[in-house]
Amino acid sequence: KQEVTQIPAALSVPEGENLVLNCSFTDSAIYNLQWFRQDPGKGLTSLLLIQSSQREQTSGRLNASLDKSSGRSTLYIAASQPGDSATYLCAVRPGGFKTIFGAGTRLFVKA
Amino acid sequence: GAGVSQTPSNKVTEKGKYVELRCDPISGHTALYWYRQSLGQGPEFLIYFQGTGAADDSGLPNDRFFAVRPEGSVSTLKIQRTERGDSAVYLCASSEDGSSYEQYFGPGTRLTVT
Numbered sequence: 001k002q003e004v005t006q007i008p009a010a011l012s013v014p015e016g017e018n019l020v021l022n023c024s025f026t027d028s029a030i031y032n033l034q035w036f037r038q039d040p041g042k043g044l045t046s047l048l049l050i051q052s053s054q055r056e057q058t059s060g061r062l063n064a065s066l067d068k069s070s071g072r073s074t075l076y077i078a079a080s081q082p083g084d085s086a087t088y089l090c091a092v093r094p095g096g097f098k099t100i101f102g103a104g105t106r107l108f109v110k111a
Numbered sequence: 112g113a114g115v116s117q118t119p120s121n122k123v124t125e126k127g128k129y130v131e132l133r134c135d136p137i138s139g140h141t142a143l144y145w146y147r148q149s150l151g152q153g154p155e156f157l158i159y160f161q162g163t164g165a166a167d168d169s170g171l172p173n174d175r176f177f178a179v180r181p182e183g184s185v186s187t188l189k190i191q192r193t194e195r196g197d198s199a200v201y202l203c204a205s206s207e208d209g210s211s212y213e214q215y216f217g218p219g220t221r222l223t224v225t
């Protein structure tokens with residue numbers, strides 16, 4: 001059974017710091033992996049999608065990597081800003097149609 | 112263009128009542144998903160539609176939950192005989208198809224069963 005774990009559960013950093021969020025999954029047979037952002041009381045916003053054949057994706061200050069063999073993905077945020085404060089969710093598609101989410105990392109960036 | 116919309120944004124109902132939650136996906140998206148999110152947790156998969164048919168309903172918790180998508184666009188999640196444990200945020204997402212494309216989420220419906 002596929003399980004997704006995100007570490008840390010919460011993180012507080014000063015503005016301008018570079019940071020890394022971690023996601024691990026138990027079964028390496030995945031179709032793709034997606035990182036989302038969720039603001040309080042809101043839906044999810046897609047940040048990056050990595051297909052199983054890819055190693056990383058970049059969008060602006062965000063970079064996500066995927067290592068299927070070790071069951072890990074990282075989301076790197078450069079030069080963090082207070083507006084980056086949100087919950088970041090990692091989700092894997094093991095094949096078929098289900099998507100399995102982690103519980104998220106709550107990020108707070110202090111001005 | 113318009114994103115995924117969900118109505119109502121909030122629903123309060125009494126235990127035992129019937130509720131319907133609506134999702135309008137992005138125009139042209141053939142794949143539609145329903146999820147349930149409890150406080151402090153990630154979304155939990157409920158059901159997936161490809162077109163009008165439910166291709167995977169293995170996440171529905173029991174037979175009180177049912178979803179339809181009769182014309183391959185709007186979907187309705189129906190919950191019968193609601194229980195307090197059904198209280199959660201119900202999220203809908205759509206994508207261009209069910210395989211490799213990104214999922215786009217709506218704002219969710221917060222359901223509270225009293």
